[in-house]
Amino acid sequence: MSTHDILHRLSETLATRKHADPEKSYTAKLFSEGPDSILKKIGEECAELIMAGKDGKRLNIVRESTDVIYHILVLLAFFDMTIEDVSQEMRRREGISGIDEKAARGQK
Numbered sequence: 750m751s752t753h754d755i756l757h758r759l760s761e762t763l764a765t766r767k768h769a770d771p772e773k774s775y776t777a778k779l780f781s782e783g784p785d786s787i788l789k790k791i792g793e794e795c796a797e798l799i800m801a802g803k804d805g806k807r808l809n810i811v812r813e814s815t816d817v818i819y820h821i822l823v824l825l826a827f828f829d830m831t832i833e834d835v836s837q838e839m840r841r842r843e844g845i846s847g848i849d850e851k852a853a854r855g856q857k
């Protein structure tokens with residue numbers, strides 16, 4: 750299964766959790782608590798990823814990255830978006846150097 754397929758499938762699963770029981774689904778619990786709770790988790794998971802990056806342990810970096818990505822997908826789903834919306838923006842940026850893009854900002 751490709752990376753895109755697994756992200757797409759997870760996005761679809763998360764969308765179904767909007768009507769799920771918060772006692773049985775962690776995603777449904779986050780949805781029921783609202784966006785602040787999801788944002789708080791993103792902050793916590795990012796902090797854990799930073800610590801994993803400082804330690805340099807590959808397995809921990811992978812695990813913490815997965816936690817961050819999962820919680821970002823939950824935030825997208827909360828606002829009725831999916832990985833496709835992010836994928837579209839990534840495609841739009843493809844081939845545009847970050848250095849060139851930043852320089853162009855100053856000319857607007």
Ligand SMILES: N=c1c2ncn([C@@H]3O[C@H](COP(=O)(O)OP(=O)(O)OP(=O)(O)O)[C@@H](O)[C@H]3O)c2ncn1[C@@H]1O[C@H](COP(=O)(O)O)[C@@H](O)[C@H]1O
Nearest residue numbers: 759762763766773774775776777778790793815816819820
């Ligand atoms: N990928 C994930 C995933 N990654 C992390 N987590 C959960 O995120 C939570 C937060 O992780 P922490 O380490 O911070 O745990 P914690 O401190 O106990 O969490 P809190 O109680 O403080 O929120 C844990 O409960 C993890 O199990 C995930 N929960 C679900 N998924 C995917 O989402 C699908 C739907 O999940 P449910 O909505 O639970 O059915 C699953 O089938 C998976 O594919």
